Amino acid sequence: MYRTLSWRNIPNARTLFAMVFMAGIGLIISVVALLYLSLNLISTKTNEIDEHRTALSVQGAIQTSVNRVSSLVLDNAVWDDAVREAYRPTLNTDWLYDTWGTGFKINNLYDGTFVLDEHFNVLWGSFKSQPFQETNLDFFGEGLKALIAQHARALSSDKNIYAGISKTRSGVAFVGIGLIRPMVGRLQVTDGTRRYLVITRHLNARILSELGTTFQIDNLHFTPDKVNEMSMPLRSSAGELLGYLNWQARLPGAQAARAASSDITQIVVLASALILLFILVSSVGLYKLARGESQARLVARTDWLSHLPNRRALIEALDRVSLRGDIDVKSVVFIDLDGFKDVNDIYGHSVGDDLIVAIAKTLSERVPPGGMLARMGGDEFAMTIGGDKAETQATAFAVSVLDSLSTPIQLGERTIHIGASIGIASGTLIECTSSELFRRADIAMYHAKMSGKGRITHYDAELNSARERKLAIENQIRNGLERDEFEVWYQPIIDARSQKMSSVEALVRWPRRPEGPLGPDTFIAIAETSGLIYKLGQFVLQRACQDLQPYGDLKLSVNISPAQFRDPAFEDKVASVLESTRFPAHRLQLEVTESYVLENPDRARMAIANLKALGTAVALDDFGTGYSSIGYLRRFNFDTIKIDKSLAGLVDNDEQAAALVSGTVRIANALGMAVVAEGVETEKQMKLLRLAGCDQLQGFWFSQPMPIESIRALHQVRRC
Numbered sequence: 001m002y003r004t005l006s007w008r009n010i011p012n013a014r015t016l017f018a019m020v021f022m023a024g025i026g027l028i029i030s031v032v033a034l035l036y037l038s039l040n041l042i043s044t045k046t047n048e049i050d051e052h053r054t055a056l057s058v059q060g061a062i063q064t065s066v067n068r069v070s071s072l073v074l075d076n077a078v079w080d081d082a083v084r085e086a087y088r089p090t091l092n093t094d095w096l097y098d099t100w101g102t103g104f105k106i107n108n109l110y111d112g113t114f115v116l117d118e119h120f121n122v123l124w125g126s127f128k129s130q131p132f133q134e135t136n137l138d139f140f141g142e143g144l145k146a147l148i149a150q151h152a153r154a155l156s157s158d159k160n161i162y163a164g165i166s167k168t169r170s171g172v173a174f175v176g177i178g179l180i181r182p183m184v185g186r187l188q189v190t191d192g193t194r195r196y197l198v199i200t201r202h203l204n205a206r207i208l209s210e211l212g213t214t215f216q217i218d219n220l221h222f223t224p225d226k227v228n229e230m231s232m233p234l235r236s237s238a239g240e241l242l243g244y245l246n247w248q249a250r251l252p253g254a255q256a257a258r259a260a261s262s263d264i265t266q267i268v269v270l271a272s273a274l275i276l277l278f279i280l281v282s283s284v285g286l287y288k289l290a291r292g293e294s295q296a297r298l299v300a301r302t303d304w305l306s307h308l309p310n311r312r313a314l315i316e317a318l319d320r321v322s323l324r325g326d327i328d329v330k331s332v333v334f335i336d337l338d339g340f341k342d343v344n345d346i347y348g349h350s351v352g353d354d355l356i357v358a359i360a361k362t363l364s365e366r367v368p369p370g371g372m373l374a375r376m377g378g379d380e381f382a383m384t385i386g387g388d389k390a391e392t393q394a395t396a397f398a399v400s401v402l403d404s405l406s407t408p409i410q411l412g413e414r415t416i417h418i419g420a421s422i423g424i425a426s427g428t429l430i431e432c433t434s435s436e437l438f439r440r441a442d443i444a445m446y447h448a449k450m451s452g453k454g455r456i457t458h459y460d461a462e463l464n465s466a467r468e469r470k471l472a473i474e475n476q477i478r479n480g481l482e483r484d485e486f487e488v489w490y491q492p493i494i495d496a497r498s499q500k501m502s503s504v505e506a507l508v509r510w511p512r513r514p515e516g517p518l519g520p521d522t523f524i525a526i527a528e529t530s531g532l533i534y535k536l537g538q539f540v541l542q543r544a545c546q547d548l549q550p551y552g553d554l555k556l557s558v559n560i561s562p563a564q565f566r567d568p569a570f571e572d573k574v575a576s577v578l579e580s581t582r583f584p585a586h587r588l589q590l591e592v593t594e595s596y597v598l599e600n601p602d603r604a605r606m607a608i609a610n611l612k613a614l615g616t617a618v619a620l621d622d623f624g625t626g627y628s629s630i631g632y633l634r635r636f637n638f639d640t641i642k643i644d645k646s647l648a649g650l651v652d653n654d655e656q657a658a659a660l661v662s663g664t665v666r667i668a669n670a671l672g673m674a675v676v677a678e679g680v681e682t683e684k685q686m687k688l689l690r691l692a693g694c695d696q697l698q699g700f701w702f703s704q705p706m707p708i709e710s711i712r713a714l715h716q717v718r719r720c
């Protein structure tokens with residue numbers, strides 16, 4: 001009898017159950033270990049925190065004792081009666097003893113009081129209510145001597161009290177010293193006579209016990225030697241090691257751990273029961289999972305939107321063919337839609353999804369027999385086919401796709417124009433893997449897109465070499481920026497009337513490239529496609545502003561790539577460079593090509609307005625190579641028009657070009673714009689362009705681009 005719910009009917013179910021069961025047991029062990037390890041860790045960390053707190057408390061206790069002695073000196077030294085008695089020619093020892101000497105027996109706030117003269121010799125003293133007979137400071141130790149040495153000048157005139165720790169002959173003591181002075185006003189002593197009050201309080205078990213009680217420190221005591229790792233060194237004001245303060249650790253973490261152990265045990269039991277319940281529930285779920293495995297595989301290999309196979313399904317199909325050892329040729333057609341991003345940006349992603357579905361249907365209708373079409377993701381599709389005629393069929397499919405996409409696609413009331421760039425790669429799966437075949441098709445597609453879009457490119461080794469060279473140059477640019485291999489050269493711009501150098505254009509060069517110099521026409525294009533143009537352009541702007549900053553009569557022109565101009569933060573970056581280099585904004589002119597202005601009019605208009613608000617000028621570069629509309633000249637309000645050398649360089653042998661230049665100058669003058677003619681290479685061109693009314697001239701006739709060092713000499717010549 002066939003039992004639908006039998007484990008035997010699902011081969012992987014037992015294995016999965018065993019794995020889940022073992023994982024559950026392992027999880028129980030892990031939970032138990034984790035809980036107890038966590039408890040131990042928390043206990044240890046709690047003990048460490050308490051030890052640190054206690055150490056801070058000990059430090060606070062010692063500082064409190066020092067401050068207490070300082071306060072005692074302040075209370076007794078700043079006293080009018082003390083001034084009257086201490087500055088007598090002959091000290092009244094009875095008054096001194098009754099006032100200060102008996103304090104040891106009365107309130108036990110200190111054990112020694114001493115009066116010192118201006119040379120810090122002892123004039124009178126009482127230690128533990130007994131007369132003190134010594135006159136020097138040997139009794140007080142190096143700590144008091146250090147305080148006096150550090151503050152001798154300040155003590156004679158300052159109102160501060162100085163206190164610290166010293167080791168006297170009677171032990172470790174807190175000592176304080178201060179000038180005996182009146183409570184109000186200055187000390188009325190015209191000569192150098194000074195009297196200082198010194199108070200000592202020796203450390204003993206009772207003091208330590210009181211400090212321990214106040215600061216909640218158990219068994220605080222002093223030992224000459226280090227007892228354990230927690231022992232805190234006690235040093236005198238002279239830096240001497242006097243001994244160590246020790247205390248008994250409370251270990252609150254261990255106490256908390258013992259108190260929580262019963263609760264932890266209950267948690268372990270509960271967690272184990274829940275995990276076992278999970279194993280039981282999972283066993284039932286695994287049965288259902290195993291039953292739906294084939295359906296899940298199908299879903300995992302199907303694109304949810306187009307319902308075509310996805311990238312994974314396509315590559316796995318090729319891998320299965322490769323494992324069978326088929327030696328027939330396989331062709332991969334890689335399709336990337338041109339303009340799909342604009343559809344999403346203009347109409348929204350829902351329209352973009354509808355377009356993908358429509359294109360998927362169109363492509364599916366053109367797949368040759370035996371071919372497999374898949375959506376690779378986004379706006380990319382791929383088709384594979386094998387056999388002797390694989391390459392021919394792949395090409396026919398690609399041509400059919402381009403033809404079908406040449407017709408606008410109707411989506412509801414919208415008519416959408418879309419194109420495609422297609423790459424084709426062919427080969428056997430013996431000579432290259434399926435991934436390599438896709439990579440080659442992708443390279444061919446990329447070349448088709450870079451070559452103008454809407455075309456088909458077949459992969460060959462030359463394309464791969466070009467791609468590898470591009471990637472190599474990308475890495476070299478990245479390394480070159482880090483190693484300072486780039487330089488900024490400058491081409492003079494000459495005033496057409498005075499023939500003096502009025503400005504320079506900054507041009508990036510790569511002279512220190514380890515593989516040899518590389519022309520800007522090559523590496524700038526690669527920098528733009530790779531995103532490195534942002535850093536490279538910022539380098540040129542920063543270096544040029546630094547180089548030209550000293551030349552106050554020279555203006556600076558810097559080319560801005562379309563990629564930089566698209567950056568929303570570009571204007572802020574320009575402002576930052578001007579601020580950091582202190583380059584005047586009115587001397588800077590940024591050049592942008594008309595192709596970008598036409599492609600992104602809203603962003604261009606906003607960026608130009610922001611840059612002009614900074615005080616910089618904006619020039620339209622390469623005028624005459626594109627649309628060249630008077631309308632957009634008025635719309636974007638440029639400061640300068642730069643006539644491209646392809647037009648300006650023909651004025652000496654092409655009447656039409658000369659007329660166009662003259663017309664451009666008249667239009668620019670009417671709009672209040674200056675005109676710069678590029679590509680001046682002969683004297684005749686120079687004269688004709690001057691006659692046409694150009695304001696400035698630039699080209700090899702005047703100078704080739706040169707380093708900043710060479711600009712200095714030319715600047716002197718052209719300025720004269």
